[in-house]
Amino acid sequence: MSDEEISNELTEIGEIIIQKVRENEVPSVQIPSRTTSNIVYDENLECYVLGGKRTERSAGNIRHVKRLAQMLKVASFCKNELMGTERHVTKRELYYISESWGDKLKFKTQDRSDDLVEDIEAMIGKPREDLKINPKAKGSIYGDMTLKFKNPKGETMAVNCLDSADGQSIGPRTCEADIIECNADKVLAIETDGMYNRLMEENAHEKFNAILVNLGGQATRATRRIIKRINEIKDIPTYIFTDSDPWGLHIAMVIIAGSAKSAHINERLATPDAQWLGVTASDIADYKLRSDELREVDLKRVDELKNDPRYTKNDRLVQELEKWEELGRKSEQQALMRYGFEYVVDEYLPAKLKELGAPGF
């Protein structure tokens, strides 16, 4: 989305109000409801989305007046202070910026400003990254891909992600950069920092012709965003390599199908054709991996996932969830190290990529 298009979307919110005033109506806006009862699983999109329920925020309701004014102020701030600039703010910064809007408009607590940002996301159907309200940076990216972006001085730069000692840090400019060249034919997203470094050092990016993404645990929105953008723009598949436990699998699922919390924007964040590569529950037995007993909290999580619509239709994932229950064990991606440094790139990953029909295998 260009800044100009977003500006127009934001202007439209104001236009609705002006129109109502002109027509002698009470100014109000309709906002898609983000309550649990309006979050539904979309079988076609394979992710949670919002249903049709809307709530009205009206100047005719004394309890709505402040929120309505704050919404217009936030929209106007994004339009006038961020669009067309190289600036980004965090949700926390936005909260503090509101201090300067006077006692009537400033936010009492950050959860109120956060909530308003989600309202605007839902209204315009665009993630807040498009509004230049950027998510927390975490993770890094390495591989033969050239990103074009503007540096803080406004100069256009192009940087190849191989020109880096440990990968490029994923922040607001990386997420939204133009991908002007990508010589890889797949993305390999990795749960742990340690395994990401192992794959770099074993030259996996070259051997597998892959872009390596270090998730650093649960992927932030910034990381999910760059994964989705590479997938969409370059039309190459994504494989997610995690620990062998329900938490690792769910790290993959949030990349694939989004979260319930981001139902209003999942279509723009989720990568439905990304695939979980492993370490699967079956791998624990097949590869004789050192494993630990599943704790009660892990088993409870397995049970929750078995009843989650994101899983129920996927036979392979349901089988793996049951396999964990059967084994009562979990394992970590580093457990593959028992076979030496090269095993993960010479044996394990090629077998898995072949199984999933990855390009070049």
Place this chain on the structure above:
Amino acid sequence: MSDEEISNELTEIGEIIIQKVRENEVPSVQIPSRTTSNIVYDENLECYVLGGKRTERSAGNIRHVKRLAQMLKVASFCKNELMGTERHVTKRELYYISESWGDKLKFKTQDRSDDLVEDIEAMIGKPREDLKINPKAKGSIYGDMTLKFKNPKGETMAVNCLDSADGQSIGPRTCEADIIECNADKVLAIETDGMYNRLMEENAHEKFNAILVNLGGQATRATRRIIKRINEIKDIPTYIFTDSDPWGLHIAMVIIAGSAKSAHINERLATPDAQWLGVTASDIADYKLRSDELREVDLKRVDELKNDPRYTKNDRLVQELEKWEELGRKSEQQALMRYGFEYVVDEYLPAKLKELGAPGF
């Protein structure tokens, strides 16, 4: 430290054993004790170090035999598999690698292998980074500094940290890279990701002639290591910019004086002439920052720090600890945003850098 020097240090551990065998003595090694009673505050070095107490690990004691053998195996692994290569392992990987050493030598739990790594660090007086056992990567770095390192293919590369959209990710190669050029005259280390991005976007690296380091909260060893190396090699000062609370101040202190846990290696990790820039307790009042009440746990922390030898000799820090108690309030670096985007670089930081006698101010 070159790989060859470290190899020699590791070989010496084995030589001690061989020597004892040749002399018909029971093989044993002396290890600096890392128990609390042997951790002392060194007034000259201004950090915690180990005292003179040593423990013996002897083949004559049946309870020591396995640990002694494991120590020799770990030392030999580092020497033969890591030195002279471009490979690094994490502590977790080392634990899993031990699986392949057979039932007699493999570690039962990771805390046992972690503990052994610290024993070796203490014995040779070098951080495990020198053994290529790398710490968790976190944080990123941005500014006019050129790093020379070997990429995974063993090719020597030079990368300027400005050639990046959001900064270079700090991992094992960044930490240990040769700093072949540095045009900045100071390092500015920043607690939060959001403020790091703010400073980048406001061009602070250029305005202040600074290298910006994103700590992402408590600094990992990798981040402390690169900060110390820039300080030592380039002889430029370091300023640490945190939230205004005892936790933020202590983030700075761990960079300055190390932690008790790393007493055996603080001399190699701490940057004693680094300075805490703020946000200070006094700043909350002076800059009229939005603040929150200090919770009981915060006040308890203030009290602990007031009795910590790393603080007691520093009048400025003691005064700030007392100021928090007096105000009963804490604040965040983002609270400066109430004065607009530019305030932090146009007003706040210049005032602070001048106060601390920073170069160029």
